[in-house]
Amino acid sequence: MNRKALLWVTGIGVLAAVTFLSGWDSITEVWSGVAAPTLITFLAALFALQVATMAMTAYQWHVLLRKEDPSLRFRDVFQVHLAGNFVESVTPSSKLGGEAAKVYLFRRRTGACYHTLTSFLLVHKYVSLLPFLAICAAFLVAAPFLIALPAAVYAAFVMLAIPLGLLAWSINRGPRPAGHRPEAPGLRGRAAKAVDYLATAASRSRELSPPAERRSLFLLSFVVWGLYPVKIFLVASLLGIEIGLTLAIAATYAAYLVSMLPLTPGGLGTFEGTLALVLSINGVPFAAGMALALMARTVTFWFPLAISAAATALLARARPSGDADAC
Numbered sequence: 001m002n003r004k005a006l007l008w009v010t011g012i013g014v015l016a017a018v019t020f021l022s023g024w025d026s027i028t029e030v031w032s033g034v035a036a037p038t039l040i041t042f043l044a045a046l047f048a049l050q051v052a053t054m055a056m057t058a059y060q061w062h063v064l065l066r067k068e069d070p071s072l073r074f075r076d077v078f079q080v081h082l083a084g085n086f087v088e089s090v091t092p093s094s095k096l097g098g099e100a101a102k103v104y105l106f107r108r109r110t111g112a113c114y115h116t117l118t119s120f121l122l123v124h125k126y127v128s129l130l131p132f133l134a135i136c137a138a139f140l141v142a143a144p145f146l147i148a149l150p151a152a153v154y155a156a157f158v159m160l161a162i163p164l165g166l167l168a169w170s171i172n173r174g175p176r177p178a179g180h181r182p183e184a185p186g187l188r189g190r191a192a193k194a195v196d197y198l199a200t201a202a203s204r205s206r207e208l209s210p211p212a213e214r215r216s217l218f219l220l221s222f223v224v225w226g227l228y229p230v231k232i233f234l235v236a237s238l239l240g241i242e243i244g245l246t247l248a249i250a251a252t253y254a255a256y257l258v259s260m261l262p263l264t265p266g267g268l269g270t271f272e273g274t275l276a277l278v279l280s281i282n283g284v285p286f287a288a289g290m291a292l293a294l295m296a297r298t299v300t301f302w303f304p305l306a307i308s309a310a311a312t313a314l315l316a317r318a319r320p321s322g323d324a325d326a327c
Contacts, residue, residue, distance in 0.1 A: 007265055008090070014269025018276065019290060026287035027294065030239055042238045046231055046299045053224050054304060057081065060127065060217050061102075064120045064209065069110040080105045082304075082311035089266040089305045099125065105315065122167060123209045127217040129164055132225045133157070136253050147250050148281045153274070156257040228252050228300070232275075235296045241288050243279065251278040255293075266301055 019027065034042075058081035062074050084102035103117045110117075136157055143149050209217075229245070229252040236243050243251075255275035259267025275296070276289030 008268075011264030011266070011268030011270075014264060015272055018269060018273045019294070022276065022287040022290040026285075027291045030241070030288050030291035031295070033240055034238060039238070042234070043299065046234060047303055049227065049231060050299055050304060051307075053227050054078075054081070054085070056220055056224050057128065060124060060220060061106075061120075063213070063217065064123060065106060065110065065112075068112045068116060068120075072110060076109055077106075079311050079315055080109060082308040083315050085304060086308035086312045089301065089308065120209075123214070123217075126164075126167055127209075127214055128221045128224075129160075130168060131218055131221040132253075132256070133161055133164060135222070135225055136257055137161075139250055139253055143250060146246055147278075149250065149254055150274075150277060150281070153254040153257055153278075156261055160257065160260055228256065231299060232292070232296050235299070236292050239288070239292055239295065241284060241292055243284060247279065247282055247284075251275050251282075254278045266305070268301075271301075272297060 055078060058078040059074070061081055062072070062077040065072050065077060080102055083105055084099060087101040088099075099121050103114065103121055106112065106117050106120075107114060140149070140154060140157060229249040232252045233243070233245060233248040236248060252275070255271045255278070256267075258274040259271035261267075261270070263270055272290065272293040275293040276286055279289035279292070280286040
């Protein structure tokens with residue numbers, strides 16, 4: 001808990017420092033140019049769009065989990081998905097910490113084996129993050145000809161692409177050969193067990209999700225990730241900040257790449273700072289970029305965090321509905 005508190009303090013400190021350097025008066029001056037009725041209407045529409053993207057991601061889980069429990073309701077999956085998002089948002093996890101919580105909660109809901117749920121988890125990470133990295137790879141190749149990007153964005157891409165590449169290779173290489181490997185003692189043995197567990201789950205995930213299904217889930221992920229720069233572009237339009245769609249796309253994905261590194265909870269501070277930095281080195285005043293980043297994060301981070309916290313509280317009071325002895 002002390003470590004989590006320290007990371008939260010670090011994240012808030014980074015955000016506060018970047019905001020201070022931007023000038024709070026300059027940020028609020030950008031916001032003050034929007035009439036209250038227009039702001040409320042715009043934010044309501046963006047909140048609805050954010051809920052839609054969260055529902056699409058939960059639907060991917062529902063498609064996978066219904067193979068194990070055909071009676072599983074979408075609203076139950078959505079609730080667990082929100083609870084996992086809450087854990088993900090409050091821990092520096094590269095979008096992985098919340099997945100362990102989802103596996104545990106889906107185990108309580110369905111009684112499915114941890115091996116099976118881990119296989120579904122790996123499929124979900126594969127189909128949700130590979131499209132994101134594919135989009136990022138495309139814009140990083142084109143970026144030198146269109147816009148300027150800090151070196152940290154390229155470094156973040158490499159750091160995320162390596163583990164996802166290994167996951168993709170594990171899922172697509174086919175069944176693991178049978179055989180027994182002697183158990184090593186101590187920490188080395190535990191590490192080998194963990195690697196074998198994940199490798200077996202990755203291999204089984206190929207059987208649980210056929211290529212045609214994975215392609216449809218990939219398509220849905222492209223839609224989800226494609227909506228993120230749209231939100232940034234709409235917030236910029238609301239604030240009267242003139243950025244082209246190309247810059248909105250680059251700044252959005254650059255910010256998400258850096259924020260996925262396990263530095264602060266939910267990328268707090270790193271997302272906002274990266275978004276404002278990319279905009280500023282491409283001609284947008286830094287304060288205007290921060291005003292845009294802070295309002296966008298209200299839609300994509302603080303609002304989901306609030307409803308995820310509520311879903312987590314309700315889920316914590318619910319009794320397990322799955323068979324705890326199913327495996």
